[in-house]
Amino acid sequence: MAKINPMRFLQEVRQEGAKVTWPTRKESITSTIMVFIMVILAAVFFFIVDQIMASGVQLIFGLGG
DSSP states (O other), X not given: OOOOOHHHHHHHHHXXXXXXXXXXXXXXHHHHHXXXXXXXXXXXXXXXXXXXXXXXXXXXXXXXX
């Protein structure tokens, strides 16, 4: 089994971390806004589908107010 050197491991971690391309502030803000928009669209879609299905169940079975 290979001997593990903690100092070499930390050095390699730092080297790999330096290779990472981090998003800019503008990219992060744009991505966040897009996620919020998609969440709102999904919520509206599922609300409408739920209302349609509830109306269908009420029409078929005569359940619920």
